[in-house]
Amino acid sequence: MNVSDLQRQLAFLKEIDRLKSIVRLSPLIDRSRRENSAEHSWHLALYALVLAGHAAGEVDVVRVVKMLLIHDIVEIDAGDVPFHMPSTHAGQAERERLAAERIFGLLPDAQAAEFRELWFEFEAAESDDARFAKALDRFQPMLHNAATDGGTWVECEVTLEQVEARCRPPIERGAPALWAVAAQLAEEHFRERPQEP
């Protein structure tokens, strides 16, 4: 490890401070404000540590935690795309890929490669680790929505059918027991708050 490596590491750590200013659509549970992507990533890392026993496959919880800590860093350049408003951001995948190259590229080469590969693995959602990480990334906002009288479900005017169509596959694939909980919470919300025809 030479001095220049340390300078590159510190440049990266300073740059990612900007993730704290990327605001998501999801509310905090006390509804005082919206969640930002840095604190969301912290929360998800704890979801992984606490809920690892519910993963569908054999997961390496360390890799899952790492994925979740870095999964949103690309939003510093590419912005956050609300899950229930995907069509508003054409070209997002390419913007995120370029962001991964630029931001992880601030690090010394070996670390840059490790983080880039972990991020691509998360995005591909094919490995057991990435599937579990993706499941948590979809599950946490459902818990928040249920705890805030609808949260982004209400804000984006989605139906129960849309929630199931969008959330069931990624959550059930990575953590079936968590989908059972999330489905019940969504059903309770939409039963109490019938949708307009």
Next chain:
Amino acid sequence: MNVSDLQRQLAFLKEIDRLKSIVRLSPLIDRSRRENSAEHSWHLALYALVLAGHAAGEVDVVRVVKMLLIHDIVEIDAGDVPFHMPSTHAGQAERERLAAERIFGLLPDAQAAEFRELWFEFEAAESDDARFAKALDRFQPMLHNAATDGGTWVECEVTLEQVEARCRPPIERGAPALWAVAAQLAEEHFRERPQEP
């Protein structure tokens, strides 16, 4: 893993959402607002992943990351004590101990015990893992202060001697190379901004 364990895990994960509302004295690097303890914990976990090669001892980076992800959770009950204003909070250690019992106690017993023990180990700062984690917790605010024309150094009216007395032991013990960087940044700041006699 039974249903009641899962309910306890979800209760814990909902409760810790409140850490996002614990505001620290430290500014974000862009100075748009102060940092909260949840996003601070996220940032420190990345410090650990990126800077592990600079630890003084043989560290298990996974344990360090876990410690840093949970180290501030007690602030939900006990509040944050600014590092340069320690005397304002008598009885803080006891409040934090009670908070650790209550909040980690929301989890299933085995996980509660693991998190409680990790938190006590961090607080004691005697193991190599805890020393490195503590070093990062002291180093990150120094980097932020240097990047924000003084940050909490200016706000708390501390001198270079006070910064060295308070920050050098924990940082040098856990990560000597990082102290070398931090000391240089502090010296540059105080040289450009001489203190009142």
